[in-house]
Amino acid sequence: MSELILKAEKLDSADELAGLRAQFVLDDVVYLDGNSLGALPAGVPGRVDDVVRRQWGELRIRSWEESGWWTAPERIGDLIAPLVGAAAGQIVVGDSTSVNVFKALVGAVRLAEDGRDEIVVDATTFPTDGYIAASAARLTGCELRPLDPAEVPGAVGPRTAAVLLNHVDYRTGRLHDLPSLTSAIHDAGALAVWDLCHSAGALPVGLDAHGVDLAVGCTYKYLNGGPGSPAYLYVCSDLQSRFDSPLPGWNSHVDPFGMSPSYAPAPGALRGRVGTPDILSMLALEAALEVWDGVSIDSVRAKSLALTDFFLECVSAYVPEGRVESLTPSAHAERGSQVALRCAEAGTVMKSLIDQGVVGDFRHPDVLRFGFTPLYVGFGDVERAARVLGEVLA
Amino acid sequence: MSELILKAEKLDSADELAGLRAQFVLDDVVYLDGNSLGALPAGVPGRVDDVVRRQWGELRIRSWEESGWWTAPERIGDLIAPLVGAAAGQIVVGDSTSVNVFKALVGAVRLAEDGRDEIVVDATTFPTDGYIAASAARLTGCELRPLDPAEVPGAVGPRTAAVLLNHVDYRTGRLHDLPSLTSAIHDAGALAVWDLCHSAGALPVGLDAHGVDLAVGCTYKYLNGGPGSPAYLYVCSDLQSRFDSPLPGWNSHVDPFGMSPSYAPAPGALRGRVGTPDILSMLALEAALEVWDGVSIDSVRAKSLALTDFFLECVSAYVPEGRVESLTPSAHAERGSQVALRCAEAGTVMKSLIDQGVVGDFRHPDVLRFGFTPLYVGFGDVERAARVLGEVLA
Numbered sequence: 004m005s006e007l008i009l010k011a012e013k014l015d016s017a018d019e020l021a022g023l024r025a026q027f028v029l030d031d032v033v034y035l036d037g038n039s040l041g042a043l044p045a046g047v048p049g050r051v052d053d054v055v056r057r058q059w060g061e062l063r064i065r066s067w068e069e070s071g072w073w074t075a076p077e078r079i080g081d082l083i084a085p086l087v088g089a090a091a092g093q094i095v096v097g098d099s100t101s102v103n104v105f106k107a108l109v110g111a112v113r114l115a116e117d118g119r120d121e122i123v124v125d126a127t128t129f130p131t132d133g134y135i136a137a138s139a140a141r142l143t144g145c146e147l148r149p150l151d152p153a154e155v156p157g158a159v160g161p162r163t164a165a166v167l168l169n170h171v172d173y174r175t176g177r178l179h180d181l182p183s184l185t186s187a188i189h190d191a192g193a194l195a196v197w198d199l200c201h202s203a204g205a206l207p208v209g210l211d212a213h214g215v216d217l218a219v220g221c222t223y224k225y226l227n228g229g230p231g232s233p234a235y236l237y238v239c240s241d242l243q244s245r246f247d248s249p250l251p252g253w254n255s256h257v258d259p260f261g262m263s264p265s266y267a268p269a270p271g272a273l274r275g276r277v278g279t280p281d282i283l284s285m286l287a288l289e290a291a292l293e294v295w296d297g298v299s300i301d302s303v304r305a306k307s308l309a310l311t312d313f314f315l316e317c318v319s320a321y322v323p324e325g326r327v328e329s330l331t332p333s334a335h336a337e338r339g340s341q342v343a344l345r346c347a348e349a350g351t352v353m354k355s356l357i358d359q360g361v362v363g364d365f366r367h368p369d370v371l372r373f374g375f376t377p378l379y380v381g382f383g384d385v386e387r388a389a390r391v392l393g394e395v396l397a
Numbered sequence: 398m399s400e401l402i403l404k405a406e407k408l409d410s411a412d413e414l415a416g417l418r419a420q421f422v423l424d425d426v427v428y429l430d431g432n433s434l435g436a437l438p439a440g441v442p443g444r445v446d447d448v449v450r451r452q453w454g455e456l457r458i459r460s461w462e463e464s465g466w467w468t469a470p471e472r473i474g475d476l477i478a479p480l481v482g483a484a485a486g487q488i489v490v491g492d493s494t495s496v497n498v499f500k501a502l503v504g505a506v507r508l509a510e511d512g513r514d515e516i517v518v519d520a521t522t523f524p525t526d527g528y529i530a531a532s533a534a535r536l537t538g539c540e541l542r543p544l545d546p547a548e549v550p551g552a553v554g555p556r557t558a559a560v561l562l563n564h565v566d567y568r569t570g571r572l573h574d575l576p577s578l579t580s581a582i583h584d585a586g587a588l589a590v591w592d593l594c595h596s597a598g599a600l601p602v603g604l605d606a607h608g609v610d611l612a613v614g615c616t617y618k619y620l621n622g623g624p625g626s627p628a629y630l631y632v633c634s635d636l637q638s639r640f641d642s643p644l645p646g647w648n649s650h651v652d653p654f655g656m657s658p659s660y661a662p663a664p665g666a667l668r669g670r671v672g673t674p675d676i677l678s679m680l681a682l683e684a685a686l687e688v689w690d691g692v693s694i695d696s697v698r699a700k701s702l703a704l705t706d707f708f709l710e711c712v713s714a715y716v717p718e719g720r721v722e723s724l725t726p727s728a729h730a731e732r733g734s735q736v737a738l739r740c741a742e743a744g745t746v747m748k749s750l751i752d753q754g755v756v757g758d759f760r761h762p763d764v765l766r767f768g769f770t771p772l773y774v775g776f777g778d779v780e781r782a783a784r785v786l787g788e789v790l791a
Contacts, residue, residue, distance in 0.1 A: 028454040036458045043454035051449050051677070052442065059623055060422040060437035064430045064756065072624055099672025101646030102496060109536075126658065131647035131672060134660040138643055142503075142536040149658070174656075221673070229453055230466055230676035249532055252495030253525035262568075262761060264520065264543070266528040278493025278525060279615070281678040282624035283445070362458065367656060 007317055007386050014313065014382035020306050024379045026294045027227075033384040033391075035363045038201060038341050038374025041227030041291075050290035054283060075285050076233075076254075076276055082292045083226070083235055086300055087199060087218070088209035093237050095275045096222070096285060100200060100234040101131045102250070103219040104167065106275060107236060108139035109249035111165035111194040111217055114242055119164035119193065120145045125152055129173045132198055136167055142249070152179045156187035163193040170208065171201035171339035174366055176331040178202070178339045182213045189214065200224060205340035205377070206304040210237055217242070225340065225376055228288035236275040243271055252277035294378060306377035307340040314342055314373065314385045321393030330370065341374040346396075355395045361388045401711050401780050408707065408776035414700050418773045420688045421621075427778040427785075429757045432595060432735050432768025435621030435685075444684035448677060469679050470627075470648075470670055476686045477620070477629055480694055481593060481612070482603035487631050489669045490616070490679060494594060494628040495525045496644070497613035498561065500669060501630060502533035503643040505559035505588040505611055508636055513558035513587070514539045519546055523567045526592055530561055536643070546573045550581035557587040564602065565595035565733030568760055570725040572596070572733045576607045583608065594618060599734035599771070600698040604631055611636070619734065619770055622682035630669040637665055646671035688772060700771035701734040708736050708767065708779045715787030724764065735768040740790075749789045755782045 015021055028043040058066040067073050080094030087094075098106075108122060124136040126149035133149065140147040150158055152168055159166060166188045171178050181197060188195040194216040202208055204225030210218055218237040222228035238246045248268070253259050254276035257269045268274045315329060327344040346352055346369060353365040363373040373388065409415055422437040452464040461467045474488030481488075492500075502516060518530040520543035527543065534541040544552055546562055553560060560582045565572050575591060582589040588610040596602055598619030604612055612631040616622035632640045642662070647653050648670035651663045662668045709723060721738040740746055740763060747759040757767040767782065 028450075030455070034457065040453075040458045040461075042457065043449065048446065048449045048454070052446060055437065055442045055445050055623070055681070056422075059434075060442070061424070063428065063436065064434045064758065066624065067434075098492065098496065099646065099675075101648075101672035102492065102644060105644060129647070130650070130656050130658060130660075133658055134645045134647065134650070137660065138645055142643060223673070229449070230460065231673045231679070232677075233675060234672070249536060250496060250499060251528045251532055252493065253523070253528065254495075256524070256528070260761065262524050264524060264527055266524075266531065278495035278628070279617070279625045281493075281627060281675045283626075283678045283681055284675040285625070287449070287677055364458065367654065 007320060011382040011386040014309065018306065018381065020298070020302060020377055021381060023294060023298065024381065027379045029379060031360060033361045033388045035361065035373040035375065035380065035388055037376035037380070038224050038372070039364055040223055040230060041225060041376060042379055044227050044291045044294050046293055047229065047287050047290045051283065051287050054286045072282050075282065075289065076280050077272055079285060079289050079292070080235055080272060082289065083203070086295060087203050087237070088207060089211050089237055090240070093240055093272050094235050095272045096235045096288065097233050097276055097280050100219055100221045101135050103234045103236045104132050104135040104198065105139055106248050106250055107196045107217040107219050108136055108165060108167060109143055110238070110246050111196050112139065112143045112145055113247045114245055115164035115194055116192060119162055121148055121162040121164060123148045123150055123155060123159060123163055123166040125168045126150055127152065127172055128169045128198070129200065132167055132169065152184060155184055159188055159191035159193055161192065163191055165194045165196055167196045167198065169198045169201065173201055174343060174370060176339045176341040176343050178206070178337050181208065181215070185213050185215055201339055205307055207300050211239070215239065222288050227291045227294070229284065229291065232284050232288045233281060238272060238275055243274060246274050248274060250277045254278055254280070303377045307375055308335050308338065310375040310377060310380060310382065310385055311338060311340065311342050313382055314375070314389055317386050317389030318344070318392065321389050322396050326396045327371070341372060344371045345369050346371050352395055356391060359391050359395070361391045401714055405776040405780040408703065412700065412775065414692070414696060414771055415775060417688060417692065418775065421773045423773060425754060427755045427782045429755065429767040429769065429774065429782055431770035431774070432618050432766070433758055434617055434624060435619060435770060436773055438621050438685045438688050440687055441623065441681050441684045445677065445681050448680045466676050469676065469683065470674050471666055473679060473683050473686065474629055474666060476683065477597070477616070480689060481597050481631070482601060483605050483631055484634070487634055487666050488629050489666045490629045490682065491627050491670055491674050494613055494615045495529050497628045497630045498526050498529040498592065499533055500642050500644055501590045501611040501613050502530055502559060502561060503537055504632070504640050505590050506533065506537045506539055507641045508639055509558035509588055510586060513556055515542055515556040515558060517542045517544055517549060517553060517557055517560040519562045520544055521546065521566055522563045522592070523594065526561055526563065546578060549578055553582055553585035553587055555586065557585055559588045559590055561590045561592065563592045563595065567595055568737060568764060570733045570735040570737050572600070572731050575602065575609070579607050579609055595733055599701055601694050605633070609633065616682050621685045621688070623678065623685065626678050626682045627675060632666060632669055637668060640668050642668060644671045648672055648674070697771045701769055702729050702732070704769040704771060704774060704776065704779055705732060705734065705736050707776055708769070708783055711780050711783030712738070712786065715783045716790055720790045721765070734771070735766060738765045739763050740765050746789055750785060753785050753789070755785045
């Protein structure tokens with residue numbers, strides 16, 4: 004056992020990202036729930052205080068121009084872009100993930116060839132995507148077809164308008180093969196819409212390189228934007244001029260202050276905007292993204308895999324045989340940045356873990372979920388988490 | 398002229414709401430743009446700091462329960478309810494006004510009798526309502542019919558599913574007759590959807606008393622919630638069980654953490670929720686609403702009318718004949734809480750006003766807009782604003 008402690012120390016001292024931990028507000032808890040709500044970046048409180056007291060309190064209405072409020076959705080989109088492999092000008096921030104799924108799916112159906120009337124949705128997805136996809140299908144006269152991602156290549160066809168897939172499964176942590184699935188979807192003549200909630204900020208996505216059509220994601224997990232921070236929409240530049248949003252609010256108008264009674268969409272990513280952006284949450288996110296300055300997503304991915312490998316190794320060593328079973332694939336190519344362990348009485352077990360300073364979460368009915376944010380989780384944290392889990396299950 | 402200064406002093410000393418000004422962060426500027434972005438309530442910065450540093454930074458994921466994050470949309474909805482004449486349990490906060498207009502209109506069409514296929518929209522409305530109404534019409538197979546509010550009673554008929562009207566015109570400040578228009582809409586068998594952006598917090602609305610079906614509004618004007626603070630949706634209790642949202646995100650599910658692949662809506666106002674609420678903006682709004690504690694909306698309305706009356710009186714006295722023309726109705730029953738003056742070179746004039754510490758706004762092509770928030774605008778402010786306007790136009 005002390006062998007693993009020594010190994011953790013060695014891994015931590017060789018970790019080139021270890022210094023980033025100081026940019027977060029952390030205590031002695033092992034926080035493995037960053038895949039649900041990222042920890043607070045240290046630069047955020049001061050920035051938010053400035054936004055509230057000076058920008059709102061003193062400049063008031065002038066801040067829409069002088070403090071850059073109006074252009075925040077596209078400016079912050081451009082900060083997220085390199086993290087998901089997108090060139091600038093293709094991402095806008097705003098609204099919730101659910102609302103962006105709606106824009107993306109209705110938009111995708113309208114971009115598809117005439118006569119295509121089927122939306123395929125990941126049957127294993129976080130449920131909101133399925134609910135919103137059903138609504139998009141109903142409103143556009145499409146049929147909704149839930150499929151396991153593995154079935155998609157054999158099932159998409161001439162009726163398929165769009166396919167909505169999760170890059171990483173929220174429950175099991177399985178990473179789906181975005182390049183090959185996107186390619187299979189394109190071969191069938193359909194549009195590929197990816198939900199990046201559980202991958203953005205944890206691993207390379209390569210939106211542009213793999214020809215993804217549309218994508219959405221949240222910013223409060225691995226991007227540490229804060230509770231309910233705004234989500235984002237990616238529309239690839241080739242499609243922007245034909246993107247036809249079902250939520251054409253005044254912020255997406257080519258001349259929003261012209262107050263024209265007729266709608267004419269803005270060019271570019273701005274077309275994905277809707278109403279007035281929620282500035283407090285948005286500018287907290289902007290401050291949170293500063294921790295990425297100079298950090299390569301490839302080094303984040305390398306550390307993420309090392310963390311989850313080491314966690315699985317420690318769990319094997321510390322947890323009595325047969326008490327847990329990993330739902331997360333062991334192959335690196337199929338693993339996101341979390342480990343999901345099936346465990347009897349998982350709810351009670353997670354409560355004990357939290358009481359002992361190891362915070363993960365529980366997913367009904369029997370899953371312990373541990374998320375590893377490479378920016379602030381170290382190998383010592385991983386060893387301790389597995390050790391405490393072993394003690395709880397002993 | 399000094400007569401008006403004396404009158405202002407007298408009015409200020411008799412103003413029972415005058416003490417509320419101390420609850421806002423204000424400087425020596427006369428701020429008459431609260432109908433665009435309300436001033437900062439003094440209690441907000443401390444609350445936001447606590448939300449960021451303690452609730453997010455220390456409690457992290459636990460705050461969804463322990464800090465009441467999860468239930469904030471309906472809890473804050475219940476704080477807004479008395480200000481718009483709604484019993485508790487009918488309002489949820491979240492998303493932008495545009496997104497809520499979409500929910501309300503598609504929801505209204507689905508609530509209407511079968512075969513009704515026309516959406517009537519206020520042709521004089523803030524443009525986003527018209528753009529979103531066009532999208533709702535397109536997606537539900539309805540025809541969109543823009544009408545002046547005065548034409549509505551004679552024009553609604555057996556084809557009309559829903560009518561979307563603005564309570565107060567954003568440009569002219571005209572207050573529309575909500576009770577009689579709602580009644581005319583109901584006589585035609587259609588649903589009445591009201592946009593309260595420019596009335597909520599400035600005058601009594603009486604949603605329940607007048608049988609309004611659905612309503613939306615923003616919270617950053619007279620409710621002082623902060624830049625882009627979340628909007629709200631009212632669905633009258635009688636209609637809630639049949640309200641069928643076009644944005645059925647997981648937050649509106651009857652068992653959101655059951656993660657069921659099939660959607661089943663929550664009862665009550667929660668059905669209007671969509672995705673994860675933006676907590677920073679939302680809890681800033683909650684703190685902002687505390688200034689309403691013990692304040693009656695009737696006394697706010699009385700002061701608002703006294704302020705706009707006095708402003709028009711001072712403008713008459715100070716501004717050279719013929720230089721401005723009020724677009725705002727003189728009848729109290731037709732006036733919101735703003736005064737719009739048509740003025741040559743309005744853009745340049747507003748710049749000069751702002752340079753001299755009187756902040757209103759300019760609306761293309763020739764409108765000077767002055768908003769009067771009774772919670773923090775006094776009669777001395779009003780006299781000074783009109784006097785500076787007179788000097789600029791002299």
